[in-house]
Amino acid sequence: MDGFKNVSVVKKANVYFGGNVVSRTVRFEDGSVKTLGFMQAGEYTFNTAEAEVMEFMSGELEVDLPDRREPLVINGECTFEVPANSSFSLRVSKPADYCCSFVKNK
Template identity: 65%
Template sequence: MSEFTNVTVVKKANVFFGGNVVSRTVIFEDGTKKTLGFIQPGEYTFNTAAAEVMEILSGEMEVSIQGQAEKLIIKGEGVFDVPENSSFTMNVTAHADYICSFAK
C-alpha cells in the first residue's frame, strides 16, 4: 500500500536540527499518528516518549539504539523499533525518507 487514505494531515512541517530533519504529521481515524519525514545527511539523536517504529523507505544510515550494543546498518529500505522513554541516533550518509509510527 503506497498511500494512507482517509487521514488528516497537519499543514505545518515539523522542523528539527535546523531543517535537516523535517516531517509531516498524519492522523488516522483511530486517533493514532505517524510522521512522514526526510533526513539530510548528518548525525541526529532523538528521544522517544512512546515507543516508535521507524520504517526507512530509502536512504543509508547507521542506527544506534540506547542500551543496544549492536548497530544497525540500513541501505535502501529497513525498519527498527525504539522502546518508549529511550533514544536513538541515526548517522545518515545518504538522505533518507521515513515513516515513524507511534505506539498508542
C-alpha cells in the same frame, strides 16, 4: 503500504536540526499518528516519549538503538522499533525517507 486513506495532515511541518530533518504529521480516524519525513546527511539524536516504529524507504545510515550493542546499518529499506522513554542516534550518509509510527502503551 504505499499510501494512506482517510487521514488528515497537519499543515505545519516539524522542523529539526536546522531544517536537516523535516516531517509532516498524519492523523488517522482511529486516533493513531504517524509522521512522514526526510533526513539530510548528518548526525541526529531523538528522544522518545512513546514507543515508535521507524520505517525507512530509502537512504544510507547507521542507527544506535538502546537494545543493540552494534549499530543497525541501513542501505535502502528497513524497519525497526524504538522503546518508549529512550533515545536513538542516527548517522545519515545519504538522504533518508522515513515513516514514524507512534505506538501507544507499548
